[in-house]
Amino acid sequence: MMVVLYPPQQEENIYIRQQAQAWRRSGLITEEQLSAINDHTNLQLRQTNLFFRLLFFVFTMLCAGAVVGLFVWLLDFKDANFTAVMLICFGAAFYIAAEYLAGKYLFYRHGVEEALAVMALVLFCAGCGTLLSENHLTLTQLRIVVPALLAITAYWIYLRFGFLYAAIISIIALGVVPFQFNLSPATERIMLFSVLCVIFIFSLLADKPDIEDFRKNRYAKIQACLTTAIYLTVNLQIMGLFGLISMDRHVVHLNPQLFPPSIYWLSYVLTFLIPIAAIYWGIKSRKRIIINVGLVMACVTLATNKSYLGWTRYAWDPAILGIMLVGLSLLITRWLNSGADQRRFGFTARDILKPEEGGITPADVAAALTPGVIDAQQPQEQAQDKYFEGGTSGGGGAEGKY
Amino acid sequence: MNAAKLLRKLRYEKKLDSGQAEFLLNLQERRIISVHRELRFFLYIGILLIITGAGLTVKQYFINLGDAAIISALTLCFAAAFVYCFTQGRSYERGEVASPNIAFDYILFFGCAFYSMDVAYIETQYHLLGDLWENYLLISVALFFFLAYRFDNRLVLSMALSTLAAWFGFTLSGQRFYFENYYRLYAIAYALIVLCCGVLLYRIDIKKHFLDIYLNFAAHFLCIALLSGVAEYKILSLYFPALIMVCAVLAFYSVQVRKFLYVLYAVIYGYIGISIVIVDQIHRQTFLLFTYFIVTSMLVIGLIFKLSRRFKENQ
Numbered sequence: 001m002m003v004v005l006y007p008p009q010q011e012e013n014i015y016i017r018q019q020a021q022a023w024r025r026s027g028l029i030t031e032e033q034l035s036a037i038n039d040h041t042n043l044q045l046r047q048t049n050l051f052f053r054l055l056f057f058v059f060t061m062l063c064a065g066a067v068v069g070l071f072v073w074l075l076d077f078k079d080a081n082f083t084a085v086m087l088i089c090f091g092a093a094f095y096i097a098a099e100y101l102a103g104k105y106l107f108y109r110h111g112v113e114e115a116l117a118v119m120a121l122v123l124f125c126a127g128c129g130t131l132l133s134e135n136h137l138t139l140t141q142l143r144i145v146v147p148a149l150l151a152i153t154a155y156w157i158y159l160r161f162g163f164l165y166a167a168i169i170s171i172i173a174l175g176v177v178p179f180q181f182n183l184s185p186a187t188e189r190i191m192l193f194s195v196l197c198v199i200f201i202f203s204l205l206a207d208k209p210d211i212e213d214f215r216k217n218r219y220a221k222i223q224a225c226l227t228t229a230i231y232l233t234v235n236l237q238i239m240g241l242f243g244l245i246s247m248d249r250h251v252v253h254l255n256p257q258l259f260p261p262s263i264y265w266l267s268y269v270l271t272f273l274i275p276i277a278a279i280y281w282g283i284k285s286r287k288r289i290i291i292n293v294g295l296v297m298a299c300v301t302l303a304t305n306k307s308y309l310g311w312t313r314y315a316w317d318p319a320i321l322g323i324m325l326v327g328l329s330l331l332i333t334r335w336l337n338s339g340a341d342q343r344r345f346g347f348t349a350r351d352i353l354k355p356e357e358g359g360i361t362p363a364d365v366a367a368a369l370t371p372g373v374i375d376a377q378q379p380q381e382q383a384q385d386k387y388f389e390g391g392t393s394g395g396g397g398a399e400g401k402y
Numbered sequence: 403m404n405a406a407k408l409l410r411k412l413r414y415e416k417k418l419d420s421g422q423a424e425f426l427l428n429l430q431e432r433r434i435i436s437v438h439r440e441l442r443f444f445l446y447i448g449i450l451l452i453i454t455g456a457g458l459t460v461k462q463y464f465i466n467l468g469d470a471a472i473i474s475a476l477t478l479c480f481a482a483a484f485v486y487c488f489t490q491g492r493s494y495e496r497g498e499v500a501s502p503n504i505a506f507d508y509i510l511f512f513g514c515a516f517y518s519m520d521v522a523y524i525e526t527q528y529h530l531l532g533d534l535w536e537n538y539l540l541i542s543v544a545l546f547f548f549l550a551y552r553f554d555n556r557l558v559l560s561m562a563l564s565t566l567a568a569w570f571g572f573t574l575s576g577q578r579f580y581f582e583n584y585y586r587l588y589a590i591a592y593a594l595i596v597l598c599c600g601v602l603l604y605r606i607d608i609k610k611h612f613l614d615i616y617l618n619f620a621a622h623f624l625c626i627a628l629l630s631g632v633a634e635y636k637i638l639s640l641y642f643p644a645l646i647m648v649c650a651v652l653a654f655y656s657v658q659v660r661k662f663l664y665v666l667y668a669v670i671y672g673y674i675g676i677s678i679v680i681v682d683q684i685h686r687q688t689f690l691l692f693t694y695f696i697v698t699s700m701l702v703i704g705l706i707f708k709l710s711r712r713f714k715e716n717q
Contacts, residue, residue: 009403012403012404015405016404016405016408019405019430023426023429028422028425028426028429029418029422029426032417033412033417033418036412036415036417037408037412040403040408040411040412041403041408048710049662049710050662051662051663051665051666052662052665052706052709052710054666055665055666055669055670055702055706056703056706056707058670059699059700059702059703059706060699060703062695062699063695063696063699063700063703065695066692066695066696066699067692067696069692070689070692070693070696073688073689073692074689112703212404213404213405213430286432286433286435288432288435288437288440291437291440292440295440295444299447314459315455315458315459315461315462315463316455316456316458316459317455318451318452318454318455318458319451319452319454319455319456319459320455321448321451321455322447322448322449322450322451322452322453322454322455323448323452324448325444325445325447325448325451326444326445326448326449326452326505326508328444329441329444329445329448329504329505330445330504330505332437332441333441333504333505336437343434346428346432346433346434346435347435347436347437348434348435348436348437348438349436349437349438349441349504350436350438351436351438351439352429352434352436352438353429353436355439357614359614359617359618359661359663359664360614360615360618360663361556363446363556363557364556364557364560364615364618365560366446366450367511367556367557367558367560367561367564368560368561368563368564368619369564370450370453370511370515370518370561370564371515371518371542371561371564371565371568372564372568373453373454373457374453374457374515374518374519374522375518375522375568377457377458377460377461377519378460378461378522378523378526379460379461379464379523379526379527
């Protein structure tokens with residue numbers, strides 16, 4: 001039995017058509033040449049555009065949720081075991097429906113079959129969790145079994161349908177398991193690190209040179225996610241960074257004190273080594289997404305460096321990092337542009353492939369929010385008032401407010 | 403067959419010339435990789451970090467630094483950025499103008515952000531405009547609009563539109579995102595002004611590619627304002643028919659120009675609006691509530707399915 005639901009050549013044809021559309025958008029091929037490529041890549045699978053896919057997904061989830069809700073409400077279950085069995089049955093029914101739509105009607109990333117598969121995953125795991133909790137499983141055992149079950153089920157959906165987010169759900173669910181054994185923080189991290197490394201090695205073994213392009217592309221994305229997960233496991237100051245961004249000082253040093261010095265400093269070294277290794281590997285294997293992930297991780301490493309060393313953070317630290325990023329980007333652009341044919345080692349700063357236009361970009365949204373952030377950062381009181389407030393500069397220590 | 407084999411086949415069939423096929427093969431087999439988008443991304447993140455760092459520094463150390471130092475530093479930064487843009491920028495054209503270099507758009511954005519910071523600081527510290535202090539925003543809006551059109555910069559246009567929204571009373575820092583009646587009407591007024599500006603400039607053929615930014619701002623402000631009206635008055639007001647009309651217009655426009663982002667907006671906002679009214683009418687009876695969501699979501703799925711089949715979206 002073939003695990004994958006869709007014929008590989010069909011998925012490869014979709015990948016080729018996507019590439020061809022990007023070439024057409026960028027003016028690299030003509031409309032006739034695009035038609036010629038489409039003629040050579042026949043498609044039986046039914047697809048839709050991103051926005052319709054989103055709508056299909058949202059409304060199928062809503063419909064499926066309402067069906068389950070109505071059924072549970074009508075039958076007014078008192079017995080948790082029965083409710084659990086019903087949830088599992090609904091999960092199975094939705095899964096069969098997803099398979100049917102994908103197999104019979106050839107829905108491919110259409111939103112409807114995706115929502116049904118995700119709903120099946122949620123209901124099945126919720127049902128199993130309820131059933132197990134009712135049958136004398138302790139809370140600790142349950143907190144291990146349910147994420148493990150979620151990881152396995154999500155992985156099955158990834159294998160069957162090829163949804164990348166199912167693979168990511170599976171990795172995240174598996175990542176939760178080591179934290180449920182009441183181990184020391186260091187052991188938890190080492191366990192998670194080992195699990196992620198094993199998955200990473202498996203993904204490398206599966207990524208053979210002779211596989212289809214669409215599969216190579218998918219593996220590259222999974223490897224990028226795994227590299228990020230490994231980095232987040234290793235970086236003990238990452239919570240502190242979130243705390244700094246949200247201005248919540250309580251979480252700045254939430255975890256690092258709990259680790260022995262050897263683990264702490266090993267993690268410090270690894271926060272530098274992992275991005276360097278990712279960038280090097282990305283360049284060697286020509287995997288753009290891995291290079292990108294490596295670069296982002298390198299920025300995070302620079303942002304958490306001071307926390308690791310216990311140095312004082314200053315308000316201008318983001319600006320220094322920003323100046324570094326701008327400087328490096330400009331230097332790399334100049335260096336690439338000065339090469340023969342504006343290229344060095346196959347890398348170019350020229351804008352070759354234009355992205356699909358979606359109306360408004362995240363960059364536009366960030367720009368729109370900038371004036372609001374600037375406004376929020378303004379000192380609220382006059383310097384003079386602040387200086388004298390509360391009698392800090394004399395005045396007999398009189399209260400600033402009456 | 404993979405893409406490389408197909409390209410070789412098309413070259414053999416003379417549907418691709420050899421130079422073109424060679425270039426596409428280089429791209430496909432990753433012998434050429436463009437890092438243009440990555441460089442732009444890091445430039446933008448860098449500029450945003452500089453703006454954040456400068457803002458935090460001013461906020462934390464304004465007593466130590468002194469007004470003169472802060473104002474002169476900020477002024478110097480934005481003046482240098484604007485001088486650079488005016489000396490290096492390409493001449494104005496009605497259509498799309500490519501940036502002279504990869505950093506140009508971000509330098510202009512940096513200048514505008516520092517200008518905002520400078521003006522906001524001066525106003526916060528010295529209250530030059532007194533009770534009319536919010537009017538400094540209008541000066542910023544005018545400047546940003548001018549710069550966005552002069553240098554064909556989407557980021558600065560987004561800043562201009564959000565600064566205009568701030569002048570209407572919508573800010574991130576204040577507690578002004580309540581859609582009480584006062585702000586609801588202002589949001590509608592804002593959305594209509596933005597929409598009219600965008601459509602007018604599109605009709606007179608000035609930077610037609612900016613229309614989407616105007617439409618996104620107008621659609622969200624208008625729909626959220628109308629939705630808040632529907633939430634408050636339910637069916638007993640003009641907000642409900644207005645919302646339905648706006649969603650219908652959005653969907654119609656979307657289908658006409660084949661930009662399906664607006665269908666997404668129309669369906670989501672329209673569905674929420676209708677659901678608020680219906681749920682209110684059925685007085686939260688559980689059976690009817692579930693039945694309503696089952697029936698209507700299936701209807702929406704059927705409608706979108708018909709629409710997608712009509713346009714044969716095969717990507």
